Amino acid sequence: MLHLTQTRLSTVLLTQDINTKRVLLQGNLKDGLYQFFDPSADCSNKATVQAFVTSRRPPNHIWYLRLGHPSISALQQIMKNHLKMSSTPVQFCSICPLGKHHALPFNISQSSSSHVLELIHTDVWGPAQVTSHDGFNYYIHFLDDCTRFTWLFPLKNKLDALPTFITFKNMVENQFSTKIKHIQSDWVGEFRSFKPFLDAHGIFFQHSCPHTHEQNGRAERKHKHIIETSLTLLAEANLPYKFWYDACATSVFLINRLPSRILSDISPYQKLFQQPPDYSILKVFGCACYPYKRPYNAHKYQFRSEKRLFLGYSSIHKGYKCLSKTGRMFISRHVLFDEDEFPYSTLFQNTSVSSFPPVVPHSIITINSGDQGSAPLPMSSVPSASFPTSEPSSLSLLTILLLTAATY
DSSP states (O other): OOOOOEEEEEEEEEETTTTTOOOHHHHEETTTTTEEETTTTGGGGGGSSSOOOOOSSSSHHHHHHHTTTTOOOHHHHHHHSSSSSOOOOOOOOOHHHHHHOOOOOOOOOOOOOOSSSSSSEEEEEEOOOOTTTTTTOEEEEEETTTTEEEEEEESSSGGGHHHHHHHHHHHHHHHHHHOOOOEEOOSSSHHTHHHHHHHHHTOEEEEOTTOOOOOOHHHHHHHHHHHHHHHHHHHHHOOGGGGGGHHHHHHHHHHTSSOBBTTSSHHHHHHSSSSOOOOGGOOTTTTTEOOOOOGSSSSSSSSOOEEEEEEEOSSSSSSEEEEESSSEEEEOOOOOTTTTOOHHHTTTTSSSSSSSSOOOOGGEEOOSSSSOOOOOSSOOOTTTTTTTTTTTTHHHHHHHOOOOOOOO
């Protein structure tokens, strides 16, 4: 039995018999590896008598494994600056995706539809941390890709998404004399129920891959815009989260009237209706308001008004939504505003918001001005088949349907 020893001399590795000191193999360093040959062989035949190779992999791949699968740029720097070795391209590593795979980047879509209702983006937001004072936990919005105009609808639960879409579809197709061509949404539970209805009506259903909400990016970004604006409105007026839907509805009303760079600095409202919005009707959300209530007084010697809380704009009347301290919602055109006062803390200091009655027909008082005017987009009635009349949501949805662009 031979007893061997190895001696390293700079760029040479010698394998010797430990007893006789005879050199049995000599390895020369090349590209980080030692290539061995028989030193007693003829020099012209050295290439043919090489006997030992440490690896069949290229040197850079060996170092790739030694360094723990680093990035290609890091491997090239080490090989060039520290190992003084040339680097060849590394083959695809089938192990790296097992431990280091990430979602691929998304490109922002620059496409835009050329006709109204050609493509509608939609998504459901919720559940809200707090149920709204009128009993809603979700909302669904519909965004027209051509004009960027948004419609907002409240939901008590996600099962209401399809009936709400049917109501929306009937309304906008009737108002604009055109059909919805495409719907873009996530592929989550409430939208899977859309497919049979959309197929039956010839509407192409585009949806994102599972767990890939980024492919529904325009609807997601619209959520962000709505929520950020609504939180700002609540904070300014010092209102509790019970009023989140009123704030969201007002936010969409305002967003539709803001100039957009995407639309060459015109508003979605103007893009859709081909006329600028009326900004003179806007008031500070959550401020004190005084609706005219003389027609509802029991006798002549009563106050003509009282302080109430302004909660936005009615979508089916040319008037403002004014909440009394008893929880009754008044809708009136004849309203005076104190936009420097936010009266919630004093107006409702002895009233629990949770004790407010739901917004149903008998708790809504509409004060008619006699000035009917003309609205570019009158509302259709909500079909009774879509929303059971036994639930308050049927008429409360119609009452607070936002952003159908009726002028005030």
